[in-house]
Amino acid sequence: GAGVSQSPSNKVTEKGKDVELRCDPISGHTALYWYRQRLGQGLEFLIYFQGNSAPDKSGLPSDRFSAERTGESVSTLTIQRTQQEDSAVYLCASSNPGREEQFFGPGTRLTVL
Amino acid sequence: LAKTTQPISMDSYEGQEVNITCSHNNIATNDYITWYQQFPSQGPRFIIQGYKTKVTNEVASLFIPADRKSSTLSLPRVSLSDTAVYYCPRLGGTDKLIFGTGTRLQVFP
Numbered sequence: 001g002a003g004v005s006q007s008p009s010n011k012v013t014e015k016g017k018d019v020e021l022r023c024d025p026i027s028g029h030t031a032l033y034w035y036r037q038r039l040g041q042g043l044e045f046l047i048y049f050q051g052n053s054a055p056d057k058s059g060l061p062s063d064r065f066s067a068e069r070t071g072e073s074v075s076t077l078t079i080q081r082t083q084q085e086d087s088a089v090y091l092c093a094s095s096n097p098g099r100e101e102q103f104f105g106p107g108t109r110l111t112v113l
Numbered sequence: 114l115a116k117t118t119q120p121i122s123m124d125s126y127e128g129q130e131v132n133i134t135c136s137h138n139n140i141a142t143n144d145y146i147t148w149y150q151q152f153p154s155q156g157p158r159f160i161i162q163g164y165k166t167k168v169t170n171e172v173a174s175l176f177i178p179a180d181r182k183s184s185t186l187s188l189p190r191v192s193l194s195d196t197a198v199y200y201c202p203r204l205g206g207t208d209k210l211i212f213g214t215g216t217r218l219q220v221f222p
Contacts, residue, residue, distance in 0.1 A: 004156075033209060033210075035210075035212075040214075041214060042200065042212040042213050042214040042215055043157065043200075043202075043210070043212040044212075045209045045210065045211065045212075048209045056209065059209070091156050091157075093156070101147070101159040101162065102157075102159065102210060103159070104156030104157050104158065105156055106154075106155060106156055107154075107155075107156050
């Protein structure tokens with residue numbers, strides 16, 4: 001079956017522009033996560049969606065970052081007024097609740113010039 | 114929330130067994146221990162999980178002592194394709210994973 005997909009795979013933008021990153025989770029997975037990975041670093045949790053519950057936004061680094069999820073399907077991570085320090089790979093993962101295994105997408109590499 | 118602790122890097126040669134240990138000093142009673150593998154330009158991939166004692170699958174073995182304050186990922190007879198970063202993330206509440214920088218394993222021919 002299809003895994004987690006993300007688009008675009010690469011995004012180059014200019015400082016100050018807004019960007020939208022998309023994640024399509026595995027069908028039937030109710031939990032969806034966004035992580036950020038800077039070059040040579042570990043993964044940094046950003047936000048977590050679980051069904052119709054209020055999302056856990058505790059990892060969002062600033063109010064320039066926001067995310068939405070439509071039901072139990074697609075999620076969009078939006079970064080407004082991008083800064084050079086936002087340059088990183090943004091990873092999405094999905095899972096079924098109660099199971100420890102998270103399935104990751106290939107990521108979106110964001111470069112802010 | 115404390116992250117797990119593991120060595121930054123390890124080197125090995127093809128055919129050897131590699132053991133990577135992670136400390137879980139603040140692990141919660143109900144938390145499972147999971148390990149992920151990440152190749153360059155890819156997202157992490159789940160490889161094994163356990164609660165206590167020993168778990169084995171087609172990829173690796175996982176050893177967890179009775180106090181569960183550490184775990185050891187064992188890769189038998191590594192090959193060049195096992196060169197990757199290995200993570201032992203901990204759960205940070207609401208099922209989010211708290212990753213450290215992982216252990217960068219380099220396998221040489």
